[in-house]
Amino acid sequence: MASFKAALLLVAALSLNSILAYDGTTCCELAKSEGAFISPAPAFENQTCGQSYSTSLNAALPLYVNYTFCSSKCRGMGLSKFKEPSEWAAPLVQFILPSVIFSMTIPRRKKIEFDYVFDQRIKITKKKRWFWINEFAQLARSMFYFSIILFPVFIDTIVWIAVIVIGAGNMLTGGLYEAFLDYRIVRYVETRNRSGRDNLDVAELEMKRELLVTIAAGNLKLDEDKGAPQAMILNSLTIPGVGDPSDGSEKSRSRLLNLLGSQSSFGSAVGSPVLFYLGSFVYTILDLQTNPSSQDAAISLGFGIEWMIIVHVAIVSGCLLASNNPSTSSGIVGSDHEALEESRKHYLPRISSDWATLRPPQGPEETSDRRSRQWIVHKILGWSDAYDTKFQPVSLWSRGSNKRLWIEKSKAWANDADFRKLMKINGWGWAFKVFFPALMLIAIPPATGGVVAYFTPPRGLGCRSLSFIVYASCQLAVTIIATVRCAVDDGEKDDKRKSIAQKLFTGMGFKIISAPFWFGSFISAIGGTTMQITGVFRNCICYSDARTWYNINNINPAVDLASDTLDARNSSHFWIKMGSTATVFMALNCYIGWWYQRLIRHRFTDAVKAMYVLPEVVTLPGGNARPAPDDANENAPLLNGDSVSEEDARPPQPEGASNLEEQTNEALLVAGAGGHPPASATSDDSRGDEIELLPHPARGGAIVDS
Template identity: 40%
Template sequence: MLGFKFFNAAAVVFVYSVCSVTAKYDQQSCCEVANITRFFPEPMPQGAVCGQQYNASIPPAPDLRVSWEFCNSHCHGIGLSRASLPGQWAAPIVQFILPAVIFSMSIPRRKKFEAKFRVYDWGSKKRCQWFFGPLRWSFSVLVSLWVLVPLTVDTVLWIVIITVGAAHMIVAGLHEVILDHKLLAYLEEMDTPKTTERTKLLVTVISGNLIQDSSEPQIKIPDRLMSARKEERKAGLLAMMTTQSDFGSAIGAPVLFYLGAFVYTILDLLNNPSNQDAAISLAFGVDDSYETYKPVSMWNRGKNKMDWIKNIQNDASFRSGSKFEKNVKVGWKGWVLIFWMTFILIALPPVAGAVVAWQTPPVGPGCRSLSFILYAASQLALTFISILRSACYSSKMPRRSCAQAWDWPSFLLSILFFFISLLALVGGTLMQIVGVLRNCFCYINAQYWLDLKSSPGISVASDTQGQRASSHSWIIMGGVATAFMAVTCYLAWWYHGIVRKRFIHEVSKT
């Protein structure tokens, strides 16, 4: 019986999301129909009105409710976003999704779509000598339009990958950060200046994100530096450091876009406390002279740098084996630190979004808040998988044994939780923008989904006391999200500067 009820609830969601395309849910129209058919109890509450707009000089509207049966029979369908109400669809796109595109450009990636230069040859005399100049350029513009399609698809796919793979990327990034800190700390504690060892360790710090393939960067870069004179070696190490992206240009500009979007949305809520579209937009906002070598993907940053360190340990010329191994080893305390830092970065934004959605009438668990909770839970599972896999590869266990023990299980589990994350966040965001989540079913709290008739009803009034009161939690969570992003970026900028300064100091001792 319980299984049948679960199937019934899932079927209702499917019907509202896919079917009833011609039907349209409209809160004000539903309220007016209920009033005309005298569904509301007589006498009507004093001041009851359908579609009241917020005005500080008038009292909030009484809460008017209809039953599930009435809503399903008279107001079924979905409330598609209206072009005339940009707050429903344009706000989350312009304020939060577009800045995400800018962020995605700064996250390292190995493969991306790049237009061939032949596309632009249509605008040159070499390709179209017989065309008149302006006509040739116009034709070139039209021919080049097709490039926008794969470029757009490539960017969208990369944003989706970043979204569903956030846990893996953060764990790998934090693992690399801890290894860099340990390497620099070991260099600072070295008693005697061992030029060869110091150079190899500094190269590992700055170039440990390069793939160890047939080009052998782990061998060629140190050898080339060691064959140079002292001043040239220092200049080479500093030049390699300058090839790293500057924190301000890579992260600072996108952060300003995000912070501006949060501040604007909070101000909008202060002016109109009962604006649920602004609240939901805020919720979805709360929750990238040497040979050319290939950088490793963000997924494997920590593991790849650990491989560089193991190569140094296996080098016969390296004489600080046991002490070095002890100093750079990431123990259980380090993995616990990585977990908690990842947990904060992964869980806090969707939890804040879930609180906003939870406090939006009807207050309680619903379609929107559960999508955030589901995303946070799936990312938490991916965090455990990533940490266990990285810890195995960082241990003394042979690489083949780790691959046999973890590669397939971690791959299959990751695919499962990637899919859940994709449905929860990407699917939830798209459904919010389109308006699929505006329907009778999603306006009922989750605890009543197995027995919809037992629900206390669906509110069809606007600008109620509950909506005005809930705006306080919306503004608080918006402020928390803004402060969290600002503090996180400030700490990252501060640590980035400290590491660069420590690196420069160690180069001067080489």
């Protein structure tokens, strides 16, 4: 009841219905004229109001009034003045907006977009000589529409920033969990390479490829309606290149490295921008050394430190190897693209029946009701997937759990107990390898910012410092819940088969438990920053001790109205220490993230290099040589000296291929990739004789003819 009463008093004090606007200097002069200062009050000639810092001036003496006088004579809020940018522009421009830029690098699943407004055509005239009028009208209308849709895009950005701030604990936990799994997978593959495993073993190579694909693409959804990426990407890796004699195993190495390269390097995406971002903190710290009682600079620094949390999330997401953009994976597989769906609906029905197998399957979900809902969501609200591909990534806070599902579907998990043991995390592992690092990243920014606010005069618990404490406490709870969720989530969708812990910490139970702490994070971080920038926190209640709010009228606490006091000057030591601590901590995190990604990328590349299969060469009588036959093509005939039947010379056809496709493949074999005969290459053998390399008709290998 007491806390509810204190909340009502705070709301009343912050009400816009207040007649007067709070101003510390004006209130101090009024108290001085009325003799309202309470003991210990200095002599009248030593009562200085509104003093600014100067090395030639002594610190001002504190001037206290009781809360009754302040609330009755100095009511209202000291809203920020546009003509004084230090009150509102400093935290916004120096810290908050630069940190918001990093939100663009954090992977997301949904976005607001109205791209269809550019598809509408205008036909003012049909005369060819006046077609430029149609084009000009089209450009003018598209520019007008674009200016309109900028507003919902701005709202989308604000919402995304809010999601990052309130879900930072979830995102950091999911990202660190994925980083841990990536490191274990690379170590396992390296161990098998060093143990002398036979790279000629097809099963061994397939297992390694599957695990490396899990690292590079394990952030994609495993739902069947999202294209089953685990199986499709793995199968697409070993498809031989068109017109290239290299076999599928060699091509898979290039495709794996292409998957790895699709993720931007940490330095260009996050590392270098962080170094420039820290410059504003260094400048503010140096400014506080020259003006140690600048409360505006101190509070700007405090809230800027709190918004470091966005940069910490960007650092964790930037050091992961799985690409945020699934376009590369979709390109390797050749999956559908959203932009082609409409054209497919219009054009595929007109194509001959030989190509009917390319039509997308029409299931029962393709109903008019479903299409109507999609039309409303996309056309009116602009809500759509972040990427126009069949494959879709999961959210950052689900990436660790989703990669775990990829791992559990792998052949290594099914066949190797050592691998299952390596991927297992015990309770201490969850505490020290996932939870504790996430807690450090989530707690240090608001903790150091809270110390800055606590030592900003008037010292003590107030509106500003409490906003930091509430945010840190809520994110602590969010991080604990997120860690438990990652530990118990096994992808089970059926509630009847879930354990009690899974029902509580996954699915709807997870959202219900987390909702109060997400709301508290939103009010304290987003709301607190907004109230500080607008000046809502400048009022009598916020300048009094928060421990008296429950009965503030009867306790009647003291409120200090003086500026540039000795306490203010001494507080700068805490401001500078906390600002330096947060700055060094972020620089250290950036260095660790940079180092981790370089390390894992290097190990990933080395693992791919170790998967090279050296072709075996069989020397035949008379100097002839050819690649050693494999089990599936043991009796492959030679083109040099052996008779080749028409059936053997034909390329293998995929099962179910039509006559048209068989004829096309045979024509490509004879004509080559550009409609020309396949070129032969010459080289020298060890004896210095010229040898000729021709493509093998059935295996895509090479026949060596001396």
